[in-house]
Amino acid sequence: MMSESDTQTLRQEVRTWLQDNVPSGWRDAMTGVDQESFVQLQREWFGKLSKAGYATPHWPEGWPGGGRSLAEQKVIYEEVARADAPRLIMYFVALYHAACTLMECGTEAQKEKYLPGILNGEIWCQGFSEPNAGSDLASLKTRAERRGDKYIINGQKTWSTMAQYADRCLLLARTDSSGPPQAGQTYLLLDMKSPGVTVVPINQITGDDEFAEIFFDNVEVPVEDLVGEEGQGWAVAQATLASERGLTLVELSQRMRYALPMLAETLKERGLLEDTALRRDLGKVIARVDACCALADQYLLKRISGEEKVGDASMVKLCYAQTLREYTKLGRRISGLQGQFDPDFMRGATQETGNWTLDFMNSYNWSIAGGSNEIQRNIISERVLGMPREPKTWKL
């Protein structure tokens, strides 16, 4: 574990760098703009972060910026949140899921072929979710049929972040339907420029379109882009799905905390600073946000010390989703009628935009995606509290 003074030094270093480098006024610049502008911001911000060595703190020693401990990564995430810097959502899959998958399960050839590209800003997307599958990842239907030295892909993926800009895709496809749902899945690296790939952005209820559907029509993937064994895709995916877990929740919770002044701002703008009821609610939310931050921090400390238990992450995610809901709902209430106007959305700000109606709706991303609140409650009750599992079969 790094010493207190090392942490302080790194913290100061990152903080200073962020003060000098976070694009000023990026929030206003991202409000109501088209997606190209947002992509441009992401590219530039990735370039800066990457050059400074703060984009890949989780990569192994030897890689530029790599070799940081989890404690150091935590410091970087916290400072990024405090500085209200843009989230690197367009590069997230590449830097975390793709890189970790390659490093843990990739062949040497695959590593050589793909890792430098990621470092240079290649964009990856995730091809896991499918329509009508929701949190039930095991039920996926997209097929990968082996023909000679190629897999032929047919099917559809959905809710893939920024897939419309992705160079490559982490694909889970079914090579065998005979066994239990988790079996028979295969993990492939797919070139998004391959013939037969069609990407259709999903128009979201907020007006944003950061997600997309991907359609595969006889798309060819060379067998050398198979990761792990054929049929072992589930295990490969599970190994890296959680690679950023904890860090993201620490960052998101901290972002909530640092956005609290926006709630106060709305209260002031609407002339409601004397409203005792709203002030009490603000006090409640401040304390709840602190509790959520504490739970996320504690979780990461457990990961660092190797004490993490199954279900711990579910509690952090559920707590975050619920706190965020309550938080943005208070903002919505404070905003009053005024908050129902001006549906300009802001790109890439996660939820704390100060447009509380937008932020409130965005809060559903966290209670639904990445395992809904309901799935987390199942996990917590069964794995943490030891209550009986949902029955495998039942008779009505």
Place this chain on the structure above:
Amino acid sequence: MMSESDTQTLRQEVRTWLQDNVPSGWRDAMTGVDQESFVQLQREWFGKLSKAGYATPHWPEGWPGGGRSLAEQKVIYEEVARADAPRLIMYFVALYHAACTLMECGTEAQKEKYLPGILNGEIWCQGFSEPNAGSDLASLKTRAERRGDKYIINGQKTWSTMAQYADRCLLLARTDSSGPPQAGQTYLLLDMKSPGVTVVPINQITGDDEFAEIFFDNVEVPVEDLVGEEGQGWAVAQATLASERGLTLVELSQRMRYALPMLAETLKERGLLEDTALRRDLGKVIARVDACCALADQYLLKRISGEEKVGDASMVKLCYAQTLREYTKLGRRISGLQGQFDPDFMRGATQETGNWTLDFMNSYNWSIAGGSNEIQRNIISERVLGMPREPKTWKL
């Protein structure tokens, strides 16, 4: 359906009678007293009501006070609530469950033997609930073994209202364990003075003890006190369980409404009339109480017009239990620290005593007993919304 003017005449008549006859100061007289005083109040109040003909409005024409339509019964219930008269909880089983069971399923001999007694103030209790059975009435275990012209009863009942004062008991006992749980139950009329009957009051968390456990040790019941056929007890019980349904909920909802001034009183006593947050919460609760009253009224109107559907009653009960919780919780909040002192309970006032901590705890009677909120939600989702039933069997 009775005309508007008939209703008004009856309403005026009942209202005047209640003004003259509700024992003044009975609430204070029932606070922190022993149960004997309460029993005395119940006896006297029953005597008065019965003499005035308002205790048995649901009995058929020909009986004293009987022959009233549901609409007239509703008027009486509403006025009793408005007048804040004591609830006749000690006579409730006798006047409703016992009387209706006898009238619908009893033999002529049984009617002659028992109905006049009820009218004269005999007290009946219900022997349905069992320990560890909760809302699952079908699972009961108390046994009734036929020996010659007698049934021999062994087992235990619980949560029987005022059983310690009861003369007779409506008993559901198992005569056959071979079939499905509902089958094999038999409905008996039991004399509480029979040898082998032991009654143990249940000390409740409020300090009250209006419920009791009943133990049966080889208690004999003559076969002529069998109601319906042996093994058909479930059907007999179901037929009359709901005899007062609707009326009770109308009365209880109205009582909530007429007790609202107590909330205002607490607010005033604590000098919190200027607290905007609490006033808003009061406004919310007032509106919610009105909605609950409206739902209960609508339900009774549906019963009157024969339009009642399965599950309608469950919605009223759930709505009442939740509204009452919210209502008493607001009272608890308004009471502050002061509300945590003086744990004197008041007997027989249902929940609106103005001691909000007590009332809050009493509100759990309505979310747990008579089919818990959870059971009501099952019924509503399955029977009203047509969602699939809980599976009969399942495999883990």
Place this chain on the structure above:
Amino acid sequence: MSELNEYLNELKASARQVMDGEGTAAEEATLWPLTVELGWLLTAVPEELDGLGLGVHGVSMLHTELGRGLAQVPFLAATLAVDALVQSDIDTKAELISRFTTGDAVTAPLADVSTVTLTDTLNGKLSVVPSADTASDVLVCVDDCVVLVKLHQAGVELSARGTWDTTRRLFDVTFSNVVLANQVVLARGDAAVAMIARLQSLRDFALAADCVGAAAGLLDITIEHLNTREQFGRPLALFQALKHRCADMKTLIDAAEALLADSLSRITDEQLAEIDSQLLAKKAKLVACSMFADVSEEALQLHGGIGMASEHPCHLFLKRSMLNEHLGSGNGNYELDIADHFLAQLA
């Protein structure tokens, strides 16, 4: 009463049929002409003025159906303006009513956030005015004066306001020295105060009905989704935790609906301006709007990912529920009004 009920039931059935035919969130361009053609604007107009004479009951019933289908029509605004005409004593009343129920559109603000002042001229801003661009006149209530103002004249400016709720097109209407003498004054003094009170009750009941209808429609869609969508090899509707939440939603909806029906049954059209009616309307509006917000929030979560896609109607309900909370004078004020009236009565 039972004859009225029969009419209402007929109207309800036909409205349901129309709305089912048009589908969820039918567009203004199609649905508005149909609304006019069907004579729905005549619902509350008395028979002697060639209306249906179904009063606030009829209007509320229609709003329930329009809410259920998330109809994108400025029906409430027009109804309020027409009702003001009906209550007025002006000479041209019959003519104007006929015009606004069959041809030209008239509108009115849906929230009490006007900054309009009145001397000999009108000045200031009227907000939350639906479809003002396609209407010819707008109803303006200022203190003790109710006046119908032409939208296409010098001194009147329209400005479209973007809203999250896309089922309504709202405008700010700004008046600069609009000469009162050139407008149609519908009432002044006590008559105007009573008229404004009446219009508020009518509006609040209509909003309550809108919420009740919309929430019921949304619950149907949600149950349908849960019954159809499978996860882990079984329909979502089998999961008890979800069933229980649906049961709570249903109970909330039915209680709000019962309160609305009960409140309406306690008053006649002529009593709408009375303080007791206003309170009944406020309670109905408060309960229904809070309920609709709760139901919409739950529905979105129960829909999961598909609810987050704009192609699915789920979000339209949520956005309408959020706006509805703030219409009228806003839920927070209703809560206070109800409490304060209650406390005043006790004192």
Place this chain on the structure above:
Amino acid sequence: MSELNEYLNELKASARQVMDGEGTAAEEATLWPLTVELGWLLTAVPEELDGLGLGVHGVSMLHTELGRGLAQVPFLAATLAVDALVQSDIDTKAELISRFTTGDAVTAPLADVSTVTLTDTLNGKLSVVPSADTASDVLVCVDDCVVLVKLHQAGVELSARGTWDTTRRLFDVTFSNVVLANQVVLARGDAAVAMIARLQSLRDFALAADCVGAAAGLLDITIEHLNTREQFGRPLALFQALKHRCADMKTLIDAAEALLADSLSRITDEQLAEIDSQLLAKKAKLVACSMFADVSEEALQLHGGIGMASEHPCHLFLKRSMLNEHLGSGNGNYELDIADHFLAQLA
């Protein structure tokens, strides 16, 4: 720090063992002498005064375990009084600390509702004082003076107050012309103000710990009940709706616990009187008390009928949670304090 942690863990393990042995809601008559004998009152006393020197961390940890078992002991009150002695400069300090940690009991009020005024004499009422009848002295804080007052002297009257929470025995202590010169003044002026601030932080952290421990204990009991109790032929724990509610309870508890631990890790004992520490303590107390109230209410419902019987401990948790909400300066004031401090910082 890690040595401290080791001590804390040892103390925790031994406390858990003791409390498990005594059972839920162990009685004061048995548990209090044991508490004294085990030296728990010395937990926060510095080593140079023959204490364990475990500070607020140690005290909070013990309170978690005492809360878990719903211990019926006036431990918090005594701890506060002893801490005031430790912070004081009086000559008899060592002697008094020794007396109150091993023999005579000392108490202190748990809520900020005193009406006591101070000139040359003490007058007025001190409320919410635990076990005052068995204590010899009580700690009194008035404005800028902290004083230890003998309970058995002329001018002091005790009056037992019945409470719903039967795990505490609370008293009103009334002073009539109690001459200050005859009491032990622990601090005056700025020193007293700082001492009072410190005692408040200590108290709030302890109450937060009490709630965290009690809620965790109650959830264990509830899960045990659900796993055991069968309905409709299967254990209640199989019903998803109930499982989900338990998951929410667990998450609430862990978040409150994390906040308490995190807050304690940010301060040293010496900083307890600082405004930042006070706010950390208030947040921890607010979050933990609200959580405990929520968890107790859910637990009672999940227990069903058996929870309504006084023989089952479920209600003891509920009643303690209700009282805890109002201890200190009461949850509503904490909410305002937190918001106002936040707003002031921004300004």
